[in-house]
Amino acid sequence: MRLRRNRDASSPSSGSQNLVVYFASDIHASMLCWKKFLAAPRFYGAHVIIIGGDITGKFLVPIVRQSNGVWKSRYHGSDRVLRSKTEVEELKVMAENSGAYAVELGEEEFRALQDDLQGTDDLFLEEVKKRIEKWVELADARLAHEGVKCFVSGGNDDPFEIDKILDRSEVICVPDRHVVAIDDDIEMLSLGYANQTPWNCPRDISEEELGSKIEELASELRDVGHSVFNIHVPPHDTGLDWAPELDSTMTPVRSASGELNFVPVGSTAVRAAIEHWQPLLGLHGHVHESQGIKQLGRTVVANPGSEYQEGLLHGVLVKIDKRSWKVSAQLVAG
Amino acid sequence: MASDSTSSVTLSLSTRKTSGLVRQVSTMDTARYSITQIAIQFVFLITAAWVFYPGASMEWATVFVVLGSALVGIVYGLFGAVYARSGGEYVFISRAINPVVGFAASFSLTFWMAWSAGTNAAILSIFTLAPAVSALGLQVHSAGLTSAGTFIGSHTGLFTIGMVVMVLSTVGLIAGMRIYFRSQKWIFVIAGLSLAVTLVVLILGATHVLDFHSHLDSIAGAGSYNRVIATAQHQGASLHPGLGFAPTINFGIWPAESLLFGLLAASFAGEVRNPARNQLFGIVGGMVISGIALVLIELLARIAIGGEFLRASSYLASTDPTKLPLPSAQLPLLISILGGSPVLTVIINLWFVLLELLLPAACIIYSSRCMLAWGIDGSAPISFGEVSERFRTPTVAIVISFVIGAVTLGLFVYTSLFTVLSALIAQSITFILVAIGGIVFPYRYKRLYEASPAKLTVAGRPLMAVAGVGGTAFLAFIIFRAFVDDHAGVNSKSGLITSAVVFIIGIVWFFAVRLIRKRQGVDLDLRMKEIPIE
Numbered sequence: 001m002r003l004r005r006n007r008d009a010s011s012p013s014s015g016s017q018n019l020v021v022y023f024a025s026d027i028h029a030s031m032l033c034w035k036k037f038l039a040a041p042r043f044y045g046a047h048v049i050i051i052g053g054d055i056t057g058k059f060l061v062p063i064v065r066q067s068n069g070v071w072k073s074r075y076h077g078s079d080r081v082l083r084s085k086t087e088v089e090e091l092k093v094m095a096e097n098s099g100a101y102a103v104e105l106g107e108e109e110f111r112a113l114q115d116d117l118q119g120t121d122d123l124f125l126e127e128v129k130k131r132i133e134k135w136v137e138l139a140d141a142r143l144a145h146e147g148v149k150c151f152v153s154g155g156n157d158d159p160f161e162i163d164k165i166l167d168r169s170e171v172i173c174v175p176d177r178h179v180v181a182i183d184d185d186i187e188m189l190s191l192g193y194a195n196q197t198p199w200n201c202p203r204d205i206s207e208e209e210l211g212s213k214i215e216e217l218a219s220e221l222r223d224v225g226h227s228v229f230n231i232h233v234p235p236h237d238t239g240l241d242w243a244p245e246l247d248s249t250m251t252p253v254r255s256a257s258g259e260l261n262f263v264p265v266g267s268t269a270v271r272a273a274i275e276h277w278q279p280l281l282g283l284h285g286h287v288h289e290s291q292g293i294k295q296l297g298r299t300v301v302a303n304p305g306s307e308y309q310e311g312l313l314h315g316v317l318v319k320i321d322k323r324s325w326k327v328s329a330q331l332v333a334g
Numbered sequence: 335m336a337s338d339s340t341s342s343v344t345l346s347l348s349t350r351k352t353s354g355l356v357r358q359v360s361t362m363d364t365a366r367y368s369i370t371q372i373a374i375q376f377v378f379l380i381t382a383a384w385v386f387y388p389g390a391s392m393e394w395a396t397v398f399v400v401l402g403s404a405l406v407g408i409v410y411g412l413f414g415a416v417y418a419r420s421g422g423e424y425v426f427i428s429r430a431i432n433p434v435v436g437f438a439a440s441f442s443l444t445f446w447m448a449w450s451a452g453t454n455a456a457i458l459s460i461f462t463l464a465p466a467v468s469a470l471g472l473q474v475h476s477a478g479l480t481s482a483g484t485f486i487g488s489h490t491g492l493f494t495i496g497m498v499v500m501v502l503s504t505v506g507l508i509a510g511m512r513i514y515f516r517s518q519k520w521i522f523v524i525a526g527l528s529l530a531v532t533l534v535v536l537i538l539g540a541t542h543v544l545d546f547h548s549h550l551d552s553i554a555g556a557g558s559y560n561r562v563i564a565t566a567q568h569q570g571a572s573l574h575p576g577l578g579f580a581p582t583i584n585f586g587i588w589p590a591e592s593l594l595f596g597l598l599a600a601s602f603a604g605e606v607r608n609p610a611r612n613q614l615f616g617i618v619g620g621m622v623i624s625g626i627a628l629v630l631i632e633l634l635a636r637i638a639i640g641g642e643f644l645r646a647s648s649y650l651a652s653t654d655p656t657k658l659p660l661p662s663a664q665l666p667l668l669i670s671i672l673g674g675s676p677v678l679t680v681i682i683n684l685w686f687v688l689l690e691l692l693l694p695a696a697c698i699i700y701s702s703r704c705m706l707a708w709g710i711d712g713s714a715p716i717s718f719g720e721v722s723e724r725f726r727t728p729t730v731a732i733v734i735s736f737v738i739g740a741v742t743l744g745l746f747v748y749t750s751l752f753t754v755l756s757a758l759i760a761q762s763i764t765f766i767l768v769a770i771g772g773i774v775f776p777y778r779y780k781r782l783y784e785a786s787p788a789k790l791t792v793a794g795r796p797l798m799a800v801a802g803v804g805g806t807a808f809l810a811f812i813i814f815r816a817f818v819d820d821h822a823g824v825n826s827k828s829g830l831i832t833s834a835v836v837f838i839i840g841i842v843w844f845f846a847v848r849l850i851r852k853r854q855g856v857d858l859d860l861r862m863k864e865i866p867i868e
Contacts (some may be wrong), residue, residue, distance in 0.1 A: 028352075043865045058352045074396045075609065075789040094785045111571070133714060135774040157352040192357050239721045243354075255515035256522040258367030264726075292710045292719065310416060311782060313865060325353030328855040330712050 018324055019183050022046035022316040024231070025285025026155070026306035029057030029131050032100035036313040038139060041148040043334065044317050048182045049148060051234035052285040053155020053192040054129045054306075056133075056162060060120070061099040063088055064110045071104070072133040080252050082324060098309045101127035125159060133163045135171040141195045144173040149182055151175045155232040155285065156194035156203040175230065177213070179220045185322055186280070187227045189217040193214045194233035194286055195267040196251065203232075211269035218277050226325060234284035237275050240303035241266025242290045262289075274299050281318060281327055293329045307333070352634065365623060368407075368599035370696065372624040375689045377631045378461045378665040378753060383588050385645035386394030386652075386821040389578030390585035394631040398582065398624035399589040402808030403596065404618045406765055409772035410597045410612035412788040415429040416775075418802065423764050428862055430771030430778065434844050437713060442833070443764040443838030444704040448735040448755040451503070451697035453754060455496035458690045459486050461664050462497065466683035468661035469670035472553045473679055483661050488595035488854050493747045500743060507701020507702075514695060521688045528684035532669060535682060539638025539672045546639045546672045553671060554659035559643060565657045566646030573642045587822055589628060589814050590762075593754055593814075596621040598700060639668050685804035697772040698735040703831055705731035712856055713847055745803060752832075753823030759816045760833040766809035774800030 007186035024041045025251070040049050062207035063073040063082065071082040073091060082088050089106065095102035103123065113120050133267050143150055153176040166174045173180060182188045191201045193210055205213075214231065221227045234240040242262040244252040253261050265287060274282050277326055282301035291305025291314060304314040316327045341801070376755020384392055413426045423443055428436025468483030470476070485491045504511045520718040538544040547559045568571055575581075599617050636644060647663035660667065666686045670679040706728040722729040746752050776783040776796035782791060783796070816824040850860045 032867070035867040039865050044860065054352075056352075089509035097785055194353070199353050202352055237723075237726070254363045254366075255511075256366070256519040256746050257366070257515075258510075259361040259515070261511060261515060286353070307418065310418070311785060312417075317860065321855075330851075330856040330858070330860070331710065332860045333862055 006204065007232040009329065014099050016047075017193075017321060018047065019186065019282075019320040019322060020046045020056040021043065021048045021050065021320065022315055023050045023052060023230075023283045023302070023318065024304055024313055025052035025283075027051065027101040027308045027313065028098060028157070028306070029101065030285075030311060031131075031134075032097040032311035033099075033136065033308050033313045034135050038142045040313075040315065040334070041143070044332070046317070047148060049133065050182075050188075050230060050283065051152045052230055052283055053153050053176075054157045055132070055154065055287060056158045057099045057101055057131070060124055060127065061091075061095045061100045061102040062113075063102055063104045064093060064108055065104065065106050067107065071243050073102075075100075076177070080195075086132055097311050099106055101131065103127060112267075115281045116314055118166070120181070121242065128159065129161060129165060132165045132224065134171065136165060138233050139172055140170045142199070143207075147166060149173065151180065151188070151190070151229065151230070152181070153192045153232070154203065155192045156201045158192065168203040177217070183322075185223075185226065187223070188230050189221060189227065190230040192232045195269065198246065199266075207267060207269040210267055214269065214273040218273065224277050224279055227268075227326065228281045228283060229274060229277075229279045229299075230268050230283045231267075232272055233286045233288050234282065234303050235271035235282065235301060236266040237264040238266065238271065238302060239297060240284060240290050240292050240294060241287050243287050244289070247320050271296070280320065280322065281329075283316065283318075288289050290325070291331055293331065300329055302329055302331075304331060319333065337819035349467070350784030359618045361612050362613055362620060368596040368617050368620020369624050371595040371598045371695060372620065373592050373595065374624050374627050374631075375462070376685045377628055377635075378686065379587045379591060380628070380632060381644055381665045382648050382651070382663065383821065384430045385573075385648045387581050387585040388572035388575035389581035389854065391577055391582045392585070392589075392636065393629045395585040396593075396625055396628050396632060398591040399586045399593050400621055402586075402805070402812075403590070403593045403621050405801045405808060406769050407617040407621055408614060408803055408807035411617045412790070412798045412801075413768065413772065413775070413831045414617075416782065416788045422704065423626040423768055424704070425862075427764075427767045427771050430775040431767060433768060433859075434861055436839060437838075438837050439614045439764040439767045440704055441843060442760050442837045445455065445738065445836045446760050447652055447697045447704075449742045449752075449757055450502065450740030451701070451735060451748050453495070453752070454690065454693040454697060454746075454758075455499045455503075455596050455739065455743050456492045457692075457754065458499060458687070459492045459495045462666055462683065462686040462690045463666040464491070464689060464815045465662055465667035466670070467677065469667045469679045469683070470676055472660070473615075473670070473674075473676045476658075479633055481663065487662065489747050494741065496743045496747065497740065499691065499739055500736060503698060504732060507695055507732050508725055508727050508729050509721070510727055511830060514699075516741055518531065518839040519789035521692060525685040525688045526631070528688070529627075532677070532682045532685065533634070535673045535678060536638050536668060537636035540634050544638070544672055544674060546643070546668070549671050549674045558659045559640075563642050563646045563649060564596040565654075566649045569649070569654060569657075571646055571649035573645050582704060582817065584815055587755065587758065587764050587812055587819060589625075589823070590812050591758060592628070593621055593625060594762065596624065596764060597768075633667065633687040635665060637772070638672055644668070663815065670795055672682060694739065696738065698732060699737075700737040702728050702731035705734060709859065711863075712851055712858055713844070735742050751826070751828040753826060753829070754818070755822050755824045756826065756832070758822075759813055759830070760836065761832075762809050762813050762816065763837070766806055766813065769802045769805035769809055773806065774802075775799075797808060 023043050040046055058207040061075055062070050066070050067187050071088050073080045143254055150172050152166055163174055163299045166172050176192045179187055179189050193205050195206045195207050243262050243265045245261045247253055247264045278299050279296050282299050284303045288306040289301055293302045302316040306314055314334045315332050317332050320327055380392055418427050424440035427439050463579050464483045466766045467479055471479030471483055494863050550559045585811035650658040651663035652763055669682050673682055708714035717730045719860050720730055776799050792800050
């Protein structure tokens with residue numbers, strides 16, 4: 001489906017020979033990374049900024065009010081006793097910056113949730129949505145007059161509920177499952193899905209389904225050779241998709257000397273599609289450990305990697321020369 | 335009093351289906367990796383050098399180095415906790431100090447690790463294969479085997495065997511890490527058993543169940559043991575120097591050559607993690623375990639073989655080998671003689687040979703990974719970052735490391751340009767830069783530090799900074815000793831010039847690549863610049 005409605009009707013690079021695109025992915029609810037993303041247009045001189053998925057967090061950090069007036073929590077593997085509201089707020093900010101959702105609970109509430117998986121899920125989803133709402137507010141405030149195009153997709157880890165929240169934004173365009181124009185001359189197809197992972201995530205699908213979704217969108221592109229494929233999962237076995245091999249208990253497999261063994265986990269359907277359609281650029285995320293910029297035929301494919309928990313925003317800065325159609329890309333870590 | 339009802343397990347982990355949530359890697363995994371890098375078989379270097387430091391205690395020198403290295407290990411472990419995925423000296427130093435210095439330090443260490451592949455290929459023959467074969471020859475009274483041991487230790491033998499090992503290691507690594515891991519698994523099992531037998535033999539020697547003196551005399555002729563001691567004493571060897579603090583810590587550069595390399599075990603942290611425990615205790619734990627093993631072997635060897643004989647034989651081997659009734663005085667040979675049996679000789683020497691056999695490959699892996707990172711980063715030609723489609727290995731980077739190692743092997747064997755420890759100053763400079771980075775990081779990057787698992791304090795100060803101060807002082811001492819210690823040979827003109835030249839090349843490379851990339855439309859200055867927010 002072609003998304004005809006763009007937030008900013010005019011192309012940010014109108015009249016310019018070069019289009020500068022900044023791409024990041026897998027920031028997993030890190031407020032610090034989100035703020036850096038919103039600052040990226042000025043810092044890098046980007047006309048277009050894109051987040052390629054996995055924008056919701058993985059962890060709840062309960063901060064439990066005790067009957068004796070303190071709060072207790074566990075963060076980064078250590079137990080903490082917080083003796084004032086100020087300390088509680090500080091921990092909340094730290095957790096927010098690292099992508100976690102800190103929630104203040106009473107002891108009874110906490111105990112009840114420990115036995116209530118559905119209740120915990122509901123609480124989690126509530127926090128996820130609240131964070132996205134906050135992000136939308138920030139984006140609307142900070143990008144309103146920047147003249148930059150902002151695209152934010154959900155990835156395979158993200159519940160579909162966030163799409164509607166993002167869509168309410170004045171400045172964010174949600175390109176997932178659509179073809180959009182990022183420039184007068186360049187279109188982008190976007191898919192936040194991934195091939196099946198061991199975790200059965202909300203947007204995990206089979207390779208066949210992934211292949212047919214890409215096919216459907218690619219056939220809508222006016223000029224596929226000068227387009228961008230913004231697909232969350234990287235193409236298989238490109239060096240952008242190496243993750244630690246896991247055993248059946250999700251434990252990384254280690255050699256006798258303690259070293260990890262890395263295996264490719266990317267999508268064969270994505271690889272086949274890129275090799276067939278040969279777009280200008282492929283932008284991917286999903287595998288945090290596997291940052292890099294490679295070439296698949298004439299297509300430049302990139303994965304910026306992620307260190308969101310540390311508040312480091314990994315990105316790919318791409319400059320497209322629209323006369324020669326030369327793409328130069330570099331990894332950056334802000 | 336409220337009980338600790340806070341459990342984060344249910345609420346923080348099990349409710350979200352998100353990819354990448356893996357179980358934590360264990361502290362022992364990181365420790366194993368650290369132990370592998372340390373190479374405890376280098377105890378043969380320690381015992382060989384001991385006589386030239388009158389008054390030094392091998393054991394206390396090792397303890398001193400364990401403590402000093404552990405301080406640096408704490409800094410490495412905490413940096414690894416902050417930069418879980420993009421770690422290594424290049425990142426640590428670039429962020430904490432300066433990108434130019436960071437790249438040059440990484441460039442230097444990368445070169446010297448590739449260099450070490452070559453020297454370790456030679457050390458394999460000098461300190462493990464030659465002594466093993468010679469010992470067998472003596473015990474079975476085979477002139478052929480004894481001559482073979484001599485040949486292995488000759489220039490031709492060292493170079494030939496070294497090149498075979500280098501080529502096999504390189505081919506194996508290009509073919510894929512699975513081959514390396516599989517061989518490593520079996521090597522570790524066999525080496526572990528062999529080490530256990532070695533320790534038992536040493537204990538039996540130390541408790542006089544086995545008698546080195548009589549075993550030596552039965553092989554080399556009656557009175558050989560006493561003759562070696564008398565000859566060495568006559569030639570000026572200090573065999574009863576007593577114990578001194580200064581000589582002991584000065585001797586530290588020898589165990590440092592082994593223990594400092596546990597630092598290279600910065601480990602993957604994963605999404606679910608407690609890096610403060612895993613990486614910190616893993617690296618430091620690996621150093622402590624290795625240190626205990628080294629001290630045990632040193633102590634038992636000194637008692638079982640005799641401190642006097644250990645000193646005397648090493649002295650003669652170095653100054654007047656014709657007076658030694660043995661092909662060499664390497665520790666594996668001496669322990670084999672103590673064992674008194676060809677079967678035990680084979681078993682005892684297995685761990686020395688096998689662990690040393692792994693080292694050239696381990697050095698090439700480290701060096702090629704750094705080159706791969708530069709290629710990905712844009713700090714080196716793209717080919718450095720290329721991975722073979724067929725083998726999924728960084729072939730170009732591996733071959734470059736091999737070439738450096740092979741050239742080093744030739745120079746090491748056929749010239750006197752380099753010694754075993756030639757790389758120590760350059761490598762220690764990289765390590766000290768990380769230690770200095772640890773001092774400044776908690777203050778320069780306050781927000782990142784305070785939000786990270788590295789935020790641990792001791793007496794109210796950041797542990798990273800405190801350990802950084804101690805580690806810097808320790809490494810400064812090691813570097814100083816390397817400059818002034820003529821016995822270690824680190825301060826040879828060729829070694830020092832090479833160290834300086836390599837570092838300068840790293841600096842020039844950085845600026846040259848930056849200029850080239852800028853012309854290609856890529857601004858490398860943006861590589862690690864933090865985006866400011868409100």
